[in-house]
Amino acid sequence: MSVAAQPLANDHAHEDHHEPTFIEKYIFSTDHKMIAKQYLISGLIMGAIGIAMSMLMRLQLAWPNETFWIYEVLLGKFGQGGVMDPSIYLALSTIHGTIMIFYVLTAGLSGTFSNLLIPLQIGARDMASGFMNMLSFWLFFISCIVIVASFFVEAGPASSGWTVYPPLSALPQAIGGSGLGMTLWLVAITIFVASSLLGSLNYIVTVLNLRTQGMTMTRLPLTIWAFFVTAIIGTVSFPVLLAAGLLLLMDRSFGTSFFLSDIYIQGEVLSYQGGSPVLYEHLFWFLGHPEVYIVLLPALGITSEIIATNSRKPIFGYRAMIASILAIAFLSTVVWGHHMFVSGMNPFLGSVFTFTTLLIAIPSGVKAFNYITTLWKGNLQLNPGMLFSIGLVSTFVTGGLTGIILGDSTLDINVHDTYFVIAHFHLVMGISALYGLFAGVYHWFPKMFGRMMNKNLGYIHFWITAIGAYGIFFPMHFIGMAGLPRRYYKFTEFPYFDDLADTNILISVFAFITAAAQLFFVYNFIHSIFYGKKAEQNPWKSTTLEWTTPVKHIHGNWPGEIPKVYRWSYDYSKRNKDDSDYIIAGQDFVPQNVPIQENEEEMNE
Amino acid sequence: MTVLLIILVAALLGITIWQISKIFKLSQPVESDDTQVATNEDNQKQGKIFLAFTVFLYGLMIYSFWSLSKFYAPGASEHTEDYDRLFFISLGLIMFVQVIIQFLIHWFAYKYRGKKGQKALFYADNDKLEFIWTIIPVITLAALIIYGLFSWSEIMNVEETDDTLVVEIYAYQFDWRARYSGEDGTLGEANVRFIEGVNQLGLNESDPYAQDDIITSELHLPVNRPVLFKFRSQDVLHSAYFPFFRSQMNVVPGMVTQFGFTPTTTSKEIRNSDYMVEKVKNINEIRKNNDNLDDDEKQYEFEYYLLCNKICGVSHYNMQMKIVVETEEEYEKWISEQQTFGELTAQN
Secondary structure (H helix, E strand, C coil), X not given: CHHHHHHHXXXXXXXXXXXXXXXXXXXXXXXXXXXXXXXXXXXXHHHHHHHHHHHHHHHHHHCCCCCCHHHHHHHHHHHHHHCCCHHHHHHHHHHHHHHHHHHHXXXXXXXXXXXXXXXXXXXXXXXXXXXXXXXXXXXXXXXXXXXXXXXXXXXXXXCCCCCCCCCCCCCCCCCHHHCHHHHHHHHHHHHHHHHHHHHHHHHHHHHHHCCCCCCCHHHCCHHHHHHHHHHHHHHHHHHHHHHHHHHHHHHHHHCCCCCCCCCEECCEECCCCCCCHHHHHHHHHHHHHHHHHHHHHHHHHHXXXXXXXXXCCCCCCHHHHHHHHHHHHHHHCCCHHXXXXXXXXXXXXXXXXXXXXXXXXXXXXXXXXXXXXXXXXCCECCCHHHHHHHHHHHHHHHHHHHXXXXXXXXHHHHHCCEHHHHHHHHHHHHHHHHHHHHHHHHHHHHHHHCECCCHHHHHHHHHHHHHHHHHHHHHHHHHHHCCCECCCCCCCCCHHHHHHHHHHHHHHHHHHHHHHHHHHHHHHHHHHHHHCCECCCCCCCCCCHHHHCCCCCCCCCCCCCCCCCCCCCCXXXXXXXXXXXXXXXXXXXXXCCCCCCCCCCCCCC | CHHHHHHHHHHHHHHHHHXXXXXXXXXXXXXXXXXXXXXXXXXXXXHHHHHHHHHHHHHHHHHHHHHHHHHCCCCCECCHHHHHHHHHHHHHHHHHHHHHHHHHHHHHHHHCECCCCCCCCCCCCCHHHHXXXXXXXXXXXXXXXXXXXXHHHHHHCCCCCCCCEEEEEEEECCEEEEEECCCCCCCCCECHHHCECCECCCECCCCHHHHCCEEECCEEEECCCCEEEEEEECCCCEEEEEHHHCEEXXXXXXXXXXXXXXXXXXXXXXXXXXXXXXXXXXXXXXXXXXXXXXXXXXXXXXXXXXXXXXCCCCCHHHCEEEEEEECHHHHHHHHHCCCEHHHHHHHC
């Protein structure tokens, strides 16, 4: 009988006795670390597809009247004879936007790092619900398949812009892509929202309930704060997108008139009456704008952590950082109207949204200043992750500042929907969030794969990307100020734009170089998974709990008891009371699980 | 210019590849420290690259302002002045902040690059600093918001007086039509359900106000007279973007949107302005060498245009309408030569 009693004495980590099968371990895994890797790799593959699409667009924009065999190879009948079809250009821009925003920067970024870091950094064995977590990934995966599959539909994929404004998106008569392609888009997004909600709810519950002993909310690393608040914004706003999508589906398939009214197309009057496309715009942007922060906050959380670690300094203004995250989260839900200043909405509403929009510059500014002060008088360890984090602060500022122009309803009138907007949001959310993603991958690669990425390849990757990203998007503001509209297949129909062609070529050349530089990353990533240098347990000398787990992944994260937490996560370079040395002599960081030392002044919490 | 840029980019690319191969070579042989964590040497080197990058970034900004800001379209409406002033104040302000902040970011990255024996300062908080960089943006933004809102309400709240010319802009895939109210000064009732045959804009034929309406495919506007546009779409969303008049409004099926401005410069005047003469000369130079163009397309003369700025279908990129701003007399003459709706229906 004593034999039966023995396993009960063991702690949680040893409960699972049987070896997981291949399928359990790598495919239908409920382990958060494996799910994180699944998210990352799917996200990166989607990213490669999304970037490839933008390359085709840049090729078309730079040399609009030339033929390229690559169109025929990749686009088939839409690139016959090496000429890109105008409809596929719109489809490319639509799916590029959809993939990059939802699949790469929402799922790829938030999905990867929330899953990896939430349990590890708060000291939990796993997510609150491993099964829900697995379900969330597999829904995401199905959604990926559906959206990619939409490229193989006869009339082409959705082509009404990533915002899919009706009536264009509702009427197959208006554009070919609004037929089956659009249906698949809606299906994909619906599945995506379900996936995102399952994930978000799990993150929220895990952060609230599964923190280890001593891990108060004000001791959480900023990464966790960012993931936590992101999950809340997602939970609040994604259902509204779902609602908009469902109503659109009704209009498309069941003849309702939520968004459609008074339409005459291809020789006949349609029966829709009383709906309003402006209503759709409201619903869409009620998600659409928070989405920007869903994309950005995790990236900012990741860089907070990486900048502090590599500066060997505490993040400056920890509480102000949390307050900014909360302020941004709140404000992000009341600014959606700034996408609609010239939509025909009441101008008075425009004033209100200008006000709330410019308010959001304040917490954003606080964050930027705090990052800079964190760098100040640091001892910067310029690892690739750190370079990308500093790069993020730079692009976040550059892109954020032009938001002051776009957020001003008056100024928006003349730059609305021009390349000025494209430059703005690519810098502030596209490039910045991608930098956050890369920073995270370089930094936590050892935690994910037990090996290090090659730093020299990382350096090359960063510098070419940094030069390229600015080379693409800084000049782009100026062609926007010239009044160059977005989503144009070519500009040669307007002789007035002829002298912008050189700048478009310059931008495209930078784009090709930047895209090519990502191959360094791809090679480094794949090569390092198998042949990278074996990682130490705590390669970056970091304070957070994930680095107290063994390099080799085990189910339940810690072999023994879960570590207790005695301090916040930013005790870098903290000196002892008599200022003779660091708190732990000769070591400039104190992990969170180290109790307060005798010769140490406790921080006010 | 293009050639120069391409050579420059190719040269930079060449240098990059050369440097990469050097780094590759360096990374091949005996690497004593193989942890893949930045070493002291890495910190030195990357810190210096940050400094070099700052030069690139500032060079790029200077280049852009120097040679690309000429693209900023000239304005020709009454509120242009106000708009442009606000734009340049905002632009000046953000560039001022940009120049300082980018310098700080990159300078700190260089200055505080890790060195052996260097100790970081434990500096976690400072309420005064936080307060300062909260309050400064608050004040600056408050000023900008207030300025912006005054301009906004001035531009958006168009008062309709006797002098105001009311013109309907009608959008459909993929063209525009303008409808003038004719002698009675009132636009006739219209709805897509009335569209039939020559009645392409769906005017209500039984509405007496509609009879004298004039439908044209060019937009002619008398200079210095306020115009109020009423926008109507037949099929999908469009956006009526008048870049030279700092005006834009979406055209929404199922509702009528509006926007007003007062053109202040005639087409003739702007064509003869120094800016436009120079620009058109440059464009014609480019067009001369463009083999894709027929001979008659090579000579470009500037005309104002209205373009579609909301994705509306495959030919979205070519949905434009010519705008002519002319003197009151020229306008009167032109409009009197146009056919009214009543004449049009009677003919058919």
